[in-house]
Amino acid sequence: MNKPRNLKDALKKKLSKREMQFLRTSYDSVGNIAVIEIPPELEKKEALIGEALLEVNPQFETVCRIVGAHKGFFRIQPVKVIAGKRNKTATYRESGCILKVNLGKVFFSPRLSHERERIAKLIKKGEVVGAFFAGVGPFPLVFAKNSEMKKAIAIELNPHAVENMRENIILNKQQERVEAVLGDVNKVVPKKYKGKFDRVVMPLPKGGENFLAASISSIKSSGGVVHFYQFVPIDDPYSESLKLIREECKKQGRKCRVLSKKKVRSFSARAIQVVIDFRVK
Numbered sequence: 539m540n541k542p543r544n545l546k547d548a549l550k551k552k553l554s555k556r557e558m559q560f561l562r563t564s565y566d567s568v569g570n571i572a573v574i575e576i577p578p579e580l581e582k583k584e585a586l587i588g589e590a591l592l593e594v595n596p597q598f599e600t601v602c603r604i605v606g607a608h609k610g611f612f613r614i615q616p617v618k619v620i621a622g623k624r625n626k627t628a629t630y631r632e633s634g635c636i637l638k639v640n641l642g643k644v645f646f647s648p649r650l651s652h653e654r655e656r657i658a659k660l661i662k663k664g665e666v667v668g669a670f671f672a673g674v675g676p677f678p679l680v681f682a683k684n685s686e687m688k689k690a691i692a693i694e695l696n697p698h699a700v701e702n703m704r705e706n707i708i709l710n711k712q713q714e715r716v717e718a719v720l721g722d723v724n725k726v727v728p729k730k731y732k733g734k735f736d737r738v739v740m741p742l743p744k745g746g747e748n749f750l751a752a753s754i755s756s757i758k759s760s761g762g763v764v765h766f767y768q769f770v771p772i773d774d775p776y777s778e779s780l781k782l783i784r785e786e787c788k789k790q791g792r793k794c795r796v797l798s799k800k801k802v803r804s805f806s807a808r809a810i811q812v813v814i815d816f817r818v819k
């Protein structure tokens with residue numbers, strides 16, 4: 539029998555026509571683990587769908603189903619193994635880095651890989667980088683492997699993610715250049731990192747605006763760059779974020795200049811994710 543070409547092909551004789559209409563064929567690939575959404579209408583067929591995904595993509599060892607939305611400050615999305623090895627620790631590779639990711643205990647998305655690469659190219663030799671909301675460390679570790687930065691301070695509130703990030707720092711032999719700090723950006727930064735960074739990356743698109751003050755204050759007095767991510771309405775993507783940036787810089791008596799603003803990805807019917815790069819002096 540020929541190998542099925544894709545998930546639909548693999549399931550066309552196993553699901554009814556009605557069931558096929560509910561099937562979502564897109565999934566996230568986190569190294570050796572595929573993460574897929576299965577609508578409630580197909581709940582009873584989850585094992586069948588998982589097996590079919592493994593048949594089509596033999597590079598996966600495990601298929602996990604998303605069983606809830608991103609929740610709370612840690613933005614954790616619960617997942618359940620539906621096929622393959624009973625293992626929720628993914629081994630993921632990106633831009634020369636290897637990352638272990640404890641799915642279901644930490645936030646991780648492979649979707650911002652192009653952003654990590656873009657920023658790594660902007661980092662100049664000797665820079666000290668604030669990698670806020672660092673999760674398991676994809677931003678600071680991609681920077682470490684792909685730039686001549688001096689060091690990144692990677693701040694993260696979820697203890698599971700920090701533990702995972704510390705393992706990843708060792709796995710990538712970056713103990714000298716990436717330091718994981720467990721804590722709240724709004725508490726740790728004013729205490730320890732005022733005026734310390736050449737560059738700050740803020741990958742917290744929901745609620746990141748509440749940390750603009752800390753980020754701006756952490757930029758060296760000689761100047762530096764902030765990369766600010768936000769979920770915004772499609773019809774007016776930049777006005778509100780630019781207003782917040784300008785107001786906060788003014789409040790802190792600092793000059794600011796927008797270097798670039800662009801869409802990063804679609805998010806929902808009415809919202810997109812954007813990134814604004816701005817220079818603070």
Ligand SMILES: C[S@@+](CC[C@H](N)C(=O)[O-])C[C@H]1O[C@@H](n2cnc3c(N)ncnc32)[C@H](O)[C@@H]1O
Pocket residue numbers: 611612613644645646647650670671672673674675676677693694695696699721722723724741742743
């Ligand atoms: C959208 S995730 C990004 C994670 C990682 N940078 C990535 O791209 O995979 C946001 C992260 O910020 C962390 N976080 C939320 N509030 C925080 C805070 N006040 N201080 C530090 N980290 C925080 C969450 O636990 C989560 O890991």
